[in-house]
Amino acid sequence: MKIPIYASVIILMFLLPKSLIAQALGYNNNRIAISADGNNQADFHPEARWPRADPDDWGGTPVALSLIAKLSKQDKLVHFSYNNFIAAPKHTSETNYMADGVNGAITRWNYDASRFFDVPENPETAIKHLASEISKSTAQDPLYFIHMGPSEFFYLSIKHVIENGNIEALNHVYVISHSGYNDNHLRRKSHHTMNQAIILSENRIKYKKIKDQNACNIPDKLWCSGTNFTPFHWMRDHNDEGIQWLYSRLHFHPDKRGADVSDAGMVYYLLLGDEDGNLTKLKSLFNNGILEKKKVEEKNGLLVFEAERFNIKGKWKLGFHSSASSGKFIYYDGANAYEKPDVKNKISYTFKINTPGNYTVKWVMRQPKDERGTDKGNDAYVYLSDDIGFAGSHNLTQYEKFYGRSQNDFVLNGVAEVKTDHKWLTAKFKKPGEYTINLIGRSHGLQIDRIVMFKDLTLEQVESQIKEITETSK
Structure with missing residues (x-):
């Protein structure tokens, strides 16, 4: 649920070689944490504006994880929480599309499953785990946080860090967002915005909002094409099963608007230094698959x-x-x-x-x-x-x-x-x-x-x- 804006795209042949050596905000093989929503189990609390999350995370999360794997940084992903609506119910009667996507990525691309948290299953554990990773942050070992859901989960983690006497670690935490909706959406009146989290840190947190990664009405730009799946067909037709699987994760949106992986644009920005990423550039990056196999050669006849x-x-x-x-x-x-x-x-x-x-x-x-x-x-x-x-x-x-x-x-x-x-x-x-x-x-x-x-x-x-x-x- 993000407001689309239009962005110009630099021609791929000029941009991608530079991207491969350019990383954003001083990122240099450092730790990464991500928190996303994607909740499908309805939360009918009267203060909740919508009962469910935007289904774009159901496709965006697998693509984000595939990008990290492609660039061989699975070990740098130290925390990933999902379904991060605070006070939302567990998935008991609805399909948990986020868990399916996360578990598929863990299996395919060799992630450490102990670093992934389905928030409604145990909110306190997930919050404390992110807080522990934040608390480790130093000038030599900063943490880069990708903001893919409402801010309350992050706010509670920051609060926990401060209560445990580790406020100075927040000087070395970088936040990347692209969505005013995620920054400001409150599931409850008592919840907090991203700005309030930054204020709580006494402005120690370094915040970067890149351009909105949607341009759904212009399919050749950025990461969203709404109901038009044509820009994603290369995934369907790829010979890497993992990339074919990415395509399959786009087809659960109840309004058939699943051609949207915009949150993955923040990961692309962090790792490649390019906030004008798009599906054409992703296709080029994924040309040889996610985890590239050795070239087949004849041996001894x-x-x-x-x-x-x-x-x-x-x-x-x-x-x-x-x-x-x-x-x-x-x-x-x-x-x-x-x-x-x-x-x-x-x-x-x-x-x-x-x-x-x-x-x-x-x-x-x-x-x-x-x-x-x-x-x-x-x-x-x-x-x-x-x-x-x-x-x-x-x-x-x-x-x-x-x-x-x-x-x-x-x-x-x-x-x-x-x-x-x-x-x-x-x-x-x-x-x-x-x-x-x-x-x-x-x-x-x-x-x-x-x-x-x-x-x-x-x-x-x-x-x-x-x-x-x-x-x-x-």
């Missing part, structure tokens, strides 16, 4: 990579099952395309070969449940860039059918079909370097777990080796 490394888009989707490597696989959810390839459903991945030679190309695949053992849901179109693919004597200069067959388990197989010939697929790598494999969906439901290439090894040896590893890298 074997190359293995997980299918979710493909740039998943079009009708390709990410699936989950315990029998897949790392519990994930991709599947083709489009209509059968037996007549010709549809490039809208093309996915690609580039890998590195260190030892040149002729490599057999296979995949670890499975057919959809009702079609296992049949000729349905079992094939895709394949093409190895630069015409390096061969099926027998046939040089693959275009996309050709590649198929397998399975029962209940993912299995290593794969045969190329060119005209009426059925041959194993070979990639001829003439020199070390990077190469690209491309797939296009052909039959609905096909599931792919991994891609495997090998030379000077038998199929049985490869089957044994890939049981011990998920991917190959140097």
Whole structure:
């Protein structure tokens, strides 16, 4: 619930390289604390202006946590409280969207769960924990506080610090806000504003209000596009499951206005020194995912990579099952395309070969449940860039059918079909370097777990080796 203002945006190519070395308010790998609202359990107290919080935190919190993880500062986040309406009820009959988002981030990006607090569950514990982190603050170890909810929670923590004789620590506390609503909203008449918290500190706290991070009517600026999810579609189509998950967190707003992660703009400002952050810049920052994986490389004549490394888009989707490597696989959810390839459903991945030679190309695949053992849901179109693919004597200069067959388990197989010939697929790598494999969906439901290439090894040896590893890298 913030008042939108419009802000100009500097062109990404000029701004982002500077941002990566610029951090705000003297931030230099210091401690971070965040407190957000997001309460969904209704608080019907007569003094509460609205019974629930603005649902923007349901998406903004996961994006904020993904930013911190992307910049490898999980250990610097020393406190995160959420659902921070003071005197509000616990979530007993409504979905706790904040807890779902927080727990998903903790699991995906290796946060310390002991630093996260659902405030209505135990307000006093959460308040004292933030107070303890504030009390540690010195000139050499300042605390940067991101203000994502009403001020009363922060005020009570400041009061606790002072009552325990640690008022001088407040000289080294920096507060970042972007919302007059959060600064001034009172859930009860007895509650306090941010200005009152600063006065309580005897003006020791350093306060910075950046520009409002909303520009919902101008989707290419800042962090909000209201009901228009188009600026967020890159999240939906990304091959990083965590980024796809971010997109899924936007779709719980009761008025379908979940395309708003504006509070994450404060984290972007703190860590990158840019209060004109936006979704285009975030896309660039997240290009290689949140927690970047090592580049896949061939090792000792074997190359293995997980299918979710493909740039998943079009009708390709990410699936989950315990029998897949790392519990994930991709599947083709489009209509059968037996007549010709549809490039809208093309996915690609580039890998590195260190030892040149002729490599057999296979995949670890499975057919959809009702079609296992049949000729349905079992094939895709394949093409190895630069015409390096061969099926027998046939040089693959275009996309050709590649198929397998399975029962209940993912299995290593794969045969190329060119005209009426059925041959194993070979990639001829003439020199070390990077190469690209491309797939296009052909039959609905096909599931792919991994891609495997090998030379000077038998199929049985490869089957044994890939049981011990998920991917190959140097």
